[in-house]
Amino acid sequence: MSTSPKIALLEEYALVARALSAPARLMLLEQLAQGERGVEALAEKTGLTLANCSQHLQQLRRAALVTSRREGKAVIYRLTDAKTLDLMDLLRVVAERNLAQVDQILRGLSDGQDAPEPITREDLAKRLAEGSVTVLDVRPADEFAAGHIPGARNTTLAELERHLSTLDPSTEIVAYCRGPYCVYAHQAVTALRKHGFNARRLEGGLPEWREDGRKVLVNGD
Amino acid sequence: MSTSPKIALLEEYALVARALSAPARLMLLEQLAQGERGVEALAEKTGLTLANCSQHLQQLRRAALVTSRREGKAVIYRLTDAKTLDLMDLLRVVAERNLAQVDQILRGLSDGQDAPEPITREDLAKRLAEGSVTVLDVRPADEFAAGHIPGARNTTLAELERHLSTLDPSTEIVAYCRGPYCVYAHQAVTALRKHGFNARRLEGGLPEWREDGRKVLVNGD
DNA sequence: CTATCATTCAATTGATTGCTTGATTGTTCT
DNA sequence: AGAACAATCAAGCAATCAATTGAATGATAG
Numbered sequence: 174m175s176t177s178p179k180i181a182l183l184e185e186y187a188l189v190a191r192a193l194s195a196p197a198r199l200m201l202l203e204q205l206a207q208g209e210r211g212v213e214a215l216a217e218k219t220g221l222t223l224a225n226c227s228q229h230l231q232q233l234r235r236a237a238l239v240t241s242r243r244e245g246k247a248v249i250y251r252l253t254d255a256k257t258l259d260l261m262d263l264l265r266v267v268a269e270r271n272l273a274q275v276d277q278i279l280r281g282l283s284d285g286q287d288a289p290e291p292i293t294r295e296d297l298a299k300r301l302a303e304g305s306v307t308v309l310d311v312r313p314a315d316e317f318a319a320g321h322i323p324g325a326r327n328t329t330l331a332e333l334e335r336h337l338s339t340l341d342p343s344t345e346i347v348a349y350c351r352g353p354y355c356v357y358a359h360q361a362v363t364a365l366r367k368h369g370f371n372a373r374r375l376e377g378g379l380p381e382w383r384e385d386g387r388k389v390l391v392n393g394d
Numbered sequence: 395m396s397t398s399p400k401i402a403l404l405e406e407y408a409l410v411a412r413a414l415s416a417p418a419r420l421m422l423l424e425q426l427a428q429g430e431r432g433v434e435a436l437a438e439k440t441g442l443t444l445a446n447c448s449q450h451l452q453q454l455r456r457a458a459l460v461t462s463r464r465e466g467k468a469v470i471y472r473l474t475d476a477k478t479l480d481l482m483d484l485l486r487v488v489a490e491r492n493l494a495q496v497d498q499i500l501r502g503l504s505d506g507q508d509a510p511e512p513i514t515r516e517d518l519a520k521r522l523a524e525g526s527v528t529v530l531d532v533r534p535a536d537e538f539a540a541g542h543i544p545g546a547r548n549t550t551l552a553e554l555e556r557h558l559s560t561l562d563p564s565t566e567i568v569a570y571c572r573g574p575y576c577v578y579a580h581q582a583v584t585a586l587r588k589h590g591f592n593a594r595r596l597e598g599g600l601p602e603w604r605e606d607g608r609k610v611l612v613n614g615d
Numbered sequence: 616c617t618a619t620c621a622t623t624c625a626a627t628t629g630a631t632t633g634c635t636t637g638a639t640t641g642t643t644c645t
Numbered sequence: 646a647g648a649a650c651a652a653t654c655a656a657g658c659a660a661t662c663a664a665t666t667g668a669a670t671g672a673t674a675g
Contacts, residue, residue: 178499179577183417185496186482186575189489193411195663196404212622225664227623232662237492246621246672253492260488261407263481268410271458271474275406278399354407356400416633433652446634448653453632467642467651 192236193264197221198229203354205239206258206380207316209251255384258352265353282359286366291374292347294385297322300347307340309348309372311357312379320389322349322382330360337368345371352378413457414485418442419450424575426460427479427601428537430472476605479573486574503580507587512595513568515603518543521568528561530569530593532578533600541610543570543603551581558589566592573599 176184192198200219204210210218216226230250233239238257241250252258269275282288292300300306301324308325310317317327328336340346346365350357358374365372375382383389397405413419421440425431431439437447451471454460459478462471473479490496513521521527522545529546531538538548549557561567567586571578579595586593596603604610 178503180417181499182496182577183420183575185493185499186420186485186489187415187417189485189493190411190414194408194415196401196408197663199404199407222665223622224624224666227621228663231623238488243672246619248622254488256484256488256491260481260484263477263484264407264410267459267475267477267481268407270477272406272410275403278402278406282399354404356403418633443635444652445636445654449633452653464642464652467649469652 189236189238189260192233192238193261195229197225198233199261199354201226201229201233202238202252202257202261203351205250205252206352208319209249211247211249213247215250258380258384262353279359282356283363284367286363288359288362288366289373291376293376294382294387297347297375298387300345305344307344307346308375309346309361310379311348311350311361312355316351316379318391320379320383320391322379323388323390325349330357330364333361333364337365337370340365340370342370345373347373347375349375349382350378352380410457410459410481413454413459414482416450418446419454420482420575422447422450422454423459423473423478423482424572426471426473427573429540430470432468432470434468436471479601479605483574500580503577504584505588507584509580509583509587510594512597514597515606515608518568518596519608521566526565528565528567529596530567530582531600532569532571532582533576537572537600539612541600541604541612543600544609544611546570551578551585554582554585558586558591561586561591563591566594568594568596570596570603571599573601 193202197219201215204215204218212227212230213223215221215230216223219226221229230239230241234241234250237253239250240253241248243249269279297306297308301308301322308322310321310325310327311330311333312321312327313329314327317325321327326336348358348361348365350361355378358378362372362374379389414423418440422436425436425439433448433451434444436442436451437444440447442450451460451462455462455471458474460471461474462469464470490500518527518529522529522543529543531542531546531548532551532554533548534550535548538546542548547557569579569582569586571582576599579599583593583595600610
């Protein structure tokens with residue numbers, strides 16, 4: 174070791190930070206937060222080419238944020254540690270606090286109107302038990318099928334307009350998506366409110382709900 | 395905005411992560427955690443050239459992790475937000491959990507022996523009130539002068555050997571330094587234990603102690 | 616053993632980073 | 646106004662990174 178142990182340690186910490194310093198890798202981690210995935214599925218979801226995706230995954234693996242195992246001819250990646258999600262979340266919090274840019278983008282999502290505070294997972298669980306709420310899962314159908322909040326209805330943003338008439342205007346709607354990094358729920362709430370619905374976002378997304386130890390339905394009810 | 399809002403957001407988060415992805419900048423943040431500093435002082439402490447230091451500081455500012463103000467002809471930098479320390483700490487935790495490399499380096503610091511668990515700040519405060527402990531501040535004298543735990547004795551690692559005879563072998567010694575990123579306390583504890591002293595590390599360092607709202611003595615008692 | 620499929624490796628391009636040197640800006644002191 | 650000082654800017658270099666393309670590995674199925 175030519176460098177001092179202090180620098181060597183800092184270099185390791187920096188390696189982890191560097192792994193988080195590309196949008197593509199943040200997307201990959203967001204996907205992996207939903208559950209383990211093969212390389213091809215990840216490439217498709219994130220819009221990366223296969224080779225590029227594979228290389229990003231290897232950078233994540235060098236930083237030990239993900240682990241892989243072989244399953245037949247496929248290689249399955251998963252998060253090494255749920256703490257990584259905390260790290261990403263804190264990254265988001267610090268960015269939102271300090272960077273005016275972030276605030277602007279988020280404001281842009283809500284289209285001029287002020288978005289209401291998100292509902293906590295605990296509150297949603299209570300409301301679900303009472304049946305006094307409609308839950309909307311705004312993720313692609315395959316992710317919905319792989320697991321969702323019990324009782325949730327699935328729709329994509331594109332299809333939302335067509336489903337408006339089937340929603341009860343007198344019940345509050347709670348929308349959720351992949352997690353704090355995902356903007357689908359923001360956009361769904363904005364769209365719904367514009368049509369006069371009483372809609373809010375869920376705090377976090379499915380990975381956080383699952384991590385709380387709450388029930389998740391798999392494979393289309 | 396040519397890119398989608400989702401990518402734009404991720405780019406902002408990535409910007410923050412990128413700011414943390416160089417050892418030099420982690421060192422700067424560690425210094426700033428002790429309190430605000432001018433550019434020259436930071437350059438000296440970190441061993442960076444002035445221009446280089448200034449450029450790193452500007453990257454940190456771009457990510458809004460630090461803020462600067464002018465004071466006479468000097469520019470004083472400080473952390474924008476204490477949450478940044480949490481972020482760095484979590485970075486460390488994730489790195490320590492997952493990277494075998496980190497474990498090895500830390501093990502190397504303790505020279506083969508197993509280091510005891512660090513003492514919590516709460517426990518140390520109790521022990522201090524009883525007077526049943528010797529507290530050792532293992533930072534450079536100027537940082538000690540700028541603030542330290544009441545009752546602490548200051549010594550550098552280099553001077554530690556010469557001070558051994560003035561330490562009471564029957565009292566437990568608690569060593570601390572700049573914080574979780576700083577290895578001085580690790581090394582001091584190892585040295586002390588090798589000489590038969592009963593020594594432990596404090597969890598965190600002075601910035602964490604201060605953030606707990608605990609008392610700090612300034613300017614040499 | 617060969618064919619096939621999923622993934623990784625290797626080589627290339629253009630862009631970015633880290634660090635150095637020397638000039639420039641902005642502030643204070645005389 | 647001019648000298649002295651702290652900090653920043655600008656230019657240049659080597660090193661690294663992101664993305665693309667095409668070839669090579671590793672595992673399975675026939």
